[in-house]
Amino acid sequence: MPPNQNPKKFDFLVGLSIDGCKLLELVGHGHYGAVFRASEPDKEASVAVKIMRAPKPGSSKEILLCNELEALRRLRTCQTTTYLHRVVKRDGLLCLVMDYCDGGDLWNPVMRDRKFVGDSALTGRVFGMMLDAVQDVHNVDFAHRDLKPENFLTDSGLEHLWLADFGLATQGRETDKFGRGTPAYLPPEGWTPDLERIDAFRGDVFALGVTLFQMLYGEYPWCRAIAHDKHWDDFVAYRTDFFRNCDKWAGKRGGPPVSREAHVLLSAALEPKMESRIDMPEFRRRFHDINDFFVPLESIPSDVHAPIGVRHAPDLASDSSSDSESDAGPATPRRISSHLPPGGATLGLFKNVYDDDEREGKGRQPSTGIRAWIRRLVVRPSSSASR
Structure with missing residues (x-):
């Protein structure tokens, strides 16, 4: 769970029962609702219960939900995505009962613990599974549209991996739905709604490129892939210098430089021009052809500035510059929320609904209205009415 989320907001649900499932602990929450x-x-094995408000008929949220359920239905035979057991709907509440993954998501291993930095074998095995999972989604004619470490679930030993959260998925390779996803992972065309259609599959490739960069460096490459983001501009104009600075800064933090083969792959996956970006089959082929993602650590000049975009989640609703990082190193990494509506405008829509209160130290509790619509379905397990 990201440091900027307060689990106490949903603590009141723990211990309640819903459709025979006793909620034991909160494992995640966001704009969609909460997962327990x-x-x-x-049954010995735990399950995951995703709780959300049922969308209004005909609304854009209902369309997104239908897409999510259809994607999960088509992927039920795949071993690389979360398995949906059943859907419960009653009194305005919708609950999805799915497999539970005891290792949580990949955010902490990638960004907090930096487990993949310097470990070619672990990077090759885990990211290879991520590529397989996304390819399975594309094979059933869906694009995920929100790929990031938080949406890949794993077991406690990082031996198996499952792709989750299809709430922004779209059917078909081409789409006119712009701005879907998490800002730091959006491709340049995702910020350009004047285009008629975009290639959603290549948008997934771009997001995977950002994720691979995070695994190799333990950092975000930039805030947003748009003009006037300094680090994105550096990547577009001077890719060799961009990666050289990344390697030097990684060395100052004790990490080895990334291999040239990995740089070439990152450059191809993060290609600014959508039509020139590699597709998923080519991404997989090139990735599996790489033997070493890192090279031995060399001496690092003492005057290297930090080239990386952000390690924490920026306030993407503002135009604050990422250049504010000091050479002493940026703040602790935080997750970036995906709050973009389907086809909506981009700027000003990324702030986490709890961010303002948390920055002021106030915290924030669910409103009585939210409590009411949840309690219409869930009951205390001690009650005779418990399911």
């Missing part, structure tokens, strides 16, 4: 680890009678 839960137990079922006479």
